[in-house]
Amino acid sequence: MRAQRRPAGQPHLAPWRAGSARRGTRGRPPPLPALTPRRGPWCNRCVMAARTIELDPDRFDREELVPAAEALRAGQLVIFPTETVYGVGARADDPEAVRRLRAFKQRGADKPFARLAPDAVAALEPLAHVPPRVLPAARELWPGPFTLVLPQPGGASEGVRVPQHRLAQTLLRLAEVPVAASSANRAGEPPPTTAEQARRAVDEQVAVFVAGGPARLAQPSTVLEVADTRWRILRQGLLDAAILRPRLETLVLFVCTGNSCRSPMAEGLFRARLSELLGIAPADLARHGLLVQSAGVAAGHGASPSPQAVRVLAERGIDIAGHRSQPVTEALVQRAQLIVAMGPGHVHSLLSWWPEIAPRLMLIRDEGVADPIGSSEAVYRESAAQIEAGFDRVLDRLFGDALGRLVLRKRRRGEKP
Structure with missing residues (x-):
């Protein structure tokens, strides 16, 4: 049997398997458009x-x-x-x-x-450059009324939603x-x-x-331009600056007891690790929206770090001499995307005060990091090694999903606008 030829100018149409929801038919082809x-x-x-x-x-x-x-x-x-x-x-x-x-x-x-x-991965995958600071916004605000405009190599920009x-x-x-x-x-x-x-x-x-x-x-999306070290709203929509600002930074908060030994060492060591991973100088991480801080569940304000902690990190080229202690506060834990406790007791204290932070709270190692206060520099070196051993777990929480891996991969390619 010879196949019928289509009239000239009539396009090929795929089989109509779903019918018309408006007319209530299913399985029957609708009439061809005139x-x-x-x-x-x-x-x-x-x-x-x-x-x-x-x-x-x-x-x-x-x-x-x-x-x-x-x-x-x-x-x-x-x-x-x-x-x-x-x-x-x-x-x-x-x-x-x-x-x-x-x-x-x-x-x-x-x-x-x-x-x-x-989805967010499909939106960002074709781009040559994706600033790490967009991660919280992409995770929390997509899908939604939010258009990202990202500068690309060569001077052009691309908007995605x-x-x-x-x-x-x-x-x-x-x-x-x-x-x-x-x-x-x-x-x-x-x-x-x-x-x-x-x-x-x-x-x-x-x-x-x-x-x-x-x-x-029933109103257009908010259009936000985000570069490595700056951002600005190009068109105001449902999402204003108060909603966007905290989602354009990532704060990792390390917590110990007095904020003089373990958590200051973790802060300095992790800042160095992020710098190496992303190719951003430690002093510039904050300008890229990547913040690392520390606090203590029983800390006061303004105490210097222990001399042993300062010397052990100085051996690694990390200066924490200017650190000053601070107590953990509700403002800090609510702002942090990830809260890393040095020991199980710190997890217990934090959850007793703010149970809602459980999804953002983690223990750096299953066994924690022993408190080296009053010990020799050798003990402090062991504490520093234990802290570093827990960083893979911390980085997995920050970049372990498909979107985080995508941003890391593009960052390592080194293409910048």
Whole structure:
């Protein structure tokens, strides 16, 4: 039996396995979109009217988004909902698709588009340089209404976002290509926040329109530019500076008893270890958003470290002579991303005061580090060795997930903007 030939100009369509959620059919192919006599802005042939896919964002079959994903892969424009506004997306690695997106947005080549990704690793993996200070923000604020703009080698910057919308995330995963996107409005018009508003933006340039109800937040994302040693808000959204600032630094807090022996040594040794790992001078770590401090559960204010601790670390080229003791406080433990106790007793004390810090609290070694106070320098050297032996565990908590490993890998490549 001879296969039927497609009419000229009619694109190949994948099997429609999900049917139409709006019409309640399943398993039957919908009618092909009608050809319109309008001319597209990028060619002189007739173009199809946009296919509309109406879905409930809380209850849908991922197969229903296959036509939209195929359109993105083919270089076509797709309008779809996010939690902030309705967006229009195009394949980011296809120059012709990006040109269509610019024509739709009436935007010049000097104004780049953000790239959307289904998760944080997919968002940051294509970038040559990722500042370590973005880790807490990426972990805590993605997916969500938060766009990161990161300077790259060569002077360019790239914006990336992970939307918190099931339809958008599913579409991005199905597309399996980088997607450049912007709000689905022309220059000078407000961004659409409902399906009805977005429908008015659909024209012959759009291949597929995914209607998924109103945008839950109904306002654009916060746009934040983050470099190695600075950050600034480019566009204010739901997330303000008070929310962003503590998520643009990582504080590791070492805790012992008097903050004169073990925890000051741990502070100095770990700062040196981070410096070596990331290729950042110890004095510059704080400017990169990487903070290391120490405190004591029974410490007073302003005491000097023990002379033995100072001399033992000086043998390693680390100067802690200027350290002054401080007691552990609620402000310190609430600010810290990771709290490292020197002994089991310190864990018990901290949890009795602030039980909610348990997920961020760890013991440096299963057996802890013995208190060397009043002992010889040889005992202090043994304490320093025990502290260093626990750093692999600490680093695993900081960088052991997929996102942390990604940042370390890119840092070691040495490409900087």
